[in-house]
Amino acid sequence: MKKVLETKSLNKYFYKPVEFHVLKDINLSIYSGEFVSIVGPSGSGKSTLLYAISSLDREYEGEVLFNNTELKSLTNQKLAHLRNRSIGFIFQFHYLLADFTALDNVMLPGLKLGKLSHEELEEKAMQKLDLLGIADQATKKVNRLSGGQQQRVSVARALINEPRIIFCDEPTGNLDSKNAKVVFDMLKNLTREFDQTILMVTHDDSFSSETDRQIQLLDGKILNRETR
Amino acid sequence: MNRLPILKIVITHLTSRKRQTIVSMLGVTFGITVFIFQAGVITGLQDFFIEKTINSTAHIQIYQDKNQKSPPVLLNVYEDEQTWVSVPNIKSKNELPKLKRGLQIVEILESYPEVIGVSPSLSTQAILKLGVADVSGVINGVNIRKENRLFDLEKDMVNGSIIRLETVNNGIILGSGLAESLGALLNDNITVVSPGGVALQMKVVGILDTGLRDLDNNRAYSSIRNTQKLMNVTGSYITDIKIKLNDVDQAGMLAREFQSRFGYSAEDWKQANEGIFSVFRIQNIVTYLVIISILLVSGFGIFNILSMMIYEKMNDIAILKSIGYTDIDIRNIFLLEAVFIGFIGGLIGLLIGFVISWITSVIPTNIEGFVSSEYLNINFDPAFYLLAFVFGLVATSIAGYLPARKASKIDPINIIRSQ
Numbered sequence: 001m002k003k004v005l006e007t008k009s010l011n012k013y014f015y016k017p018v019e020f021h022v023l024k025d026i027n028l029s030i031y032s033g034e035f036v037s038i039v040g041p042s043g044s045g046k047s048t049l050l051y052a053i054s055s056l057d058r059e060y061e062g063e064v065l066f067n068n069t070e071l072k073s074l075t076n077q078k079l080a081h082l083r084n085r086s087i088g089f090i091f092q093f094h095y096l097l098a099d100f101t102a103l104d105n106v107m108l109p110g111l112k113l114g115k116l117s118h119e120e121l122e123e124k125a126m127q128k129l130d131l132l133g134i135a136d137q138a139t140k141k142v143n144r145l146s147g148g149q150q151q152r153v154s155v156a157r158a159l160i161n162e163p164r165i166i167f168c169d170e171p172t173g174n175l176d177s178k179n180a181k182v183v184f185d186m187l188k189n190l191t192r193e194f195d196q197t198i199l200m201v202t203h204d205d206s207f208s209s210e211t212d213r214q215i216q217l218l219d220g221k222i223l224n225r226e227t228r
Numbered sequence: 229m230n231r232l233p234i235l236k237i238v239i240t241h242l243t244s245r246k247r248q249t250i251v252s253m254l255g256v257t258f259g260i261t262v263f264i265f266q267a268g269v270i271t272g273l274q275d276f277f278i279e280k281t282i283n284s285t286a287h288i289q290i291y292q293d294k295n296q297k298s299p300p301v302l303l304n305v306y307e308d309e310q311t312w313v314s315v316p317n318i319k320s321k322n323e324l325p326k327l328k329r330g331l332q333i334v335e336i337l338e339s340y341p342e343v344i345g346v347s348p349s350l351s352t353q354a355i356l357k358l359g360v361a362d363v364s365g366v367i368n369g370v371n372i373r374k375e376n377r378l379f380d381l382e383k384d385m386v387n388g389s390i391i392r393l394e395t396v397n398n399g400i401i402l403g404s405g406l407a408e409s410l411g412a413l414l415n416d417n418i419t420v421v422s423p424g425g426v427a428l429q430m431k432v433v434g435i436l437d438t439g440l441r442d443l444d445n446n447r448a449y450s451s452i453r454n455t456q457k458l459m460n461v462t463g464s465y466i467t468d469i470k471i472k473l474n475d476v477d478q479a480g481m482l483a484r485e486f487q488s489r490f491g492y493s494a495e496d497w498k499q500a501n502e503g504i505f506s507v508f509r510i511q512n513i514v515t516y517l518v519i520i521s522i523l524l525v526s527g528f529g530i531f532n533i534l535s536m537m538i539y540e541k542m543n544d545i546a547i548l549k550s551i552g553y554t555d556i557d558i559r560n561i562f563l564l565e566a567v568f569i570g571f572i573g574g575l576i577g578l579l580i581g582f583v584i585s586w587i588t589s590v591i592p593t594n595i596e597g598f599v600s601s602e603y604l605n606i607n608f609d610p611a612f613y614l615l616a617f618v619f620g621l622v623a624t625s626i627a628g629y630l631p632a633r634k635a636s637k638i639d640p641i642n643i644i645r646s647q
């Protein structure tokens with residue numbers, strides 16, 4: 001299987017307020033089509049790890065290879081292009097542009113990519129919204145939608161450019177259990193039916209147990225050795 | 229690169245914060261409006277004054293400088309370079325300021341292709357009396373037809389007509405201010421007394437109002453013959469030759485030529501009005517300073533509003549960056565918003581400025597002072613509109629660029645981590 005992401009001796013320190021070694025010598029690989037979860041108690045460095053390997057935080061030591069390209073070697077411009085083309089994000093707080101409609105939010109990464117005409121893109125965005133069961137909400141402003149609907153819009157937005165990998169940071173953390181289940185099932189469905197690679201940070205064991213592989217983090221170290 | 233996504237974001241930002249957008253637009257609009265109005269009024273007044281000045285003073289005037297002093301005669305005797313001659317208290321030549329061969333000079337001047345009109349004249353101070361009122365003025369002895377061709381006096385006549393100066397014996401045309409202080413009306417008989425003691429009864433055949441207060445307050449016209457009588461001189465006596473040119477900008481050059489050719493002083497209209505032009509220059513500096521400070525204030529307004537907006541939009545910026553928008557995209561979004569505000573605000577400012585100027589120009593104001601005019605003369609020169617617009621755009625772009633650049637440097641991880 002093709003490696004999408006690999007870290008080599010990844011270390012990360014916080015310097016404020018005091019020096020703190022957050023990530024300790026992390027070596028991991030994510031393969032194409034995998035549904036991987038990072039689990040661990042709060043404060044174990046899950047989110048920090050996700051930010052470092054997802055190109056958001058580049059102040060680390062060691063290497064993060066995305067498609068065999070070291071992230072630190074990229075200019076801001078190229079990094080932005082990489083995020084646009086190959087990475088989708090879903091955060092705990094939905095992180096949508098409040099002034100825009102659901103459809104516009106989904107279209108934004110596609111507009112930036114500029115591969116499709118406006119009409120084609122709109123159609124594609126509608127398909128994604130439909131896939132997530134919220135096509136009827138497309139023309140509403142996102143701040144009129146419920147939390148679960150908003151998070152589904154985020155998923156649709158993450159999907160629009162058909163990224164190589166989607167990073168999720170506690171995607172269900174801010175939802176009630178019913179909506180959390182709906183969103184998680186959709187993510188799972190994406191990996192099963194569309195072979196989408198997903199890396200998800202969660203503290204919910206019932207969700208992580210349904211993923212292909214769990215990476216357990218404790219005090220900045222990976223507990224289980226990688227099996228592959 | 230496809231610019232469409234940015235445009236979409238810009239428009240959404242601007243329309244979703246309508247009040248902020250309108251307030252910052254108003255800042256620009258106000259600045260531009262004041263710019264247009266103030267520049268229009270000030271330069272309009274100046275143009276009006278210059279036009280009046282050009283129309284009522286000669287482009288070139290040839291005259292005998294009364295203060296010319298002859299070199300001491302001792303120099304004729306002691307030509308030796310080693311000799312110093314010092315003669316204190318030299319007086320002006322005891323000679324009338326007559327232009328010798330004046331009428332011949334007029335003929336020569338008329339043959340110049342650049343010259344469109346020549347008017348010989350002589351002038352003298354005089355006391356004008358009507359009953360108990362007496363006022364001093366300057367009597368210009370002119371050939372009224374020639375003078376009219378130069379200065380279009382007919383247009384400025386408020387009473388009577390210029391041609392009566394030729395038909396009425398001892399006719400006189402008074403400046404409006406002069407007539408007023410004398411209390412003289414059309415067809416009144418007044419007494420004119422020259423410094424030489426000659427007194428003439430004259431009949432007011434016209435009243436002239438040029439709009440230039442200085443002239444209207446002390447100038448009167450009479451025929452050359454009558455003025456010569458007043459001055460007690462012979463028929464060929466003239467003191468000034470006034471010249472009108474095709475192209476006013478040649479005045480300086482031709483004045484120098486005439487001066488060397490005829491040996492008399494020749495002054496062009498710019499020299500004659502030097503003081504006023506320097507006042508205008510200072511006035512213009514003040515005008516531009518006021519305008520610049522207004523635009524600076526509206527620039528700061530935009531700077532503040534955009535800075536606040538960026539603070540509010542921290543999340544949006546982080547999201548946009550995480551979905552692949554570059555630093556430059558982010559900068560352009562906010563810069564474009566500023567330019568958009570400047571563009572629309574500026575256009576509205578131009579429109580309002582024009583309307584206010586136009587309204588002002590048709591409301592009678594009856595200004596009395598430096599110049600008198602029934603309406604404010606306002607300059608609608610498109611160059612001002614262009615300048616104001618460009619200036620407004622530049623100011624808003626600079627005001628927008630600084631916060632925009634700050635926005636582009638926001639690192640999304642700091643925003644995302646802090647949630």
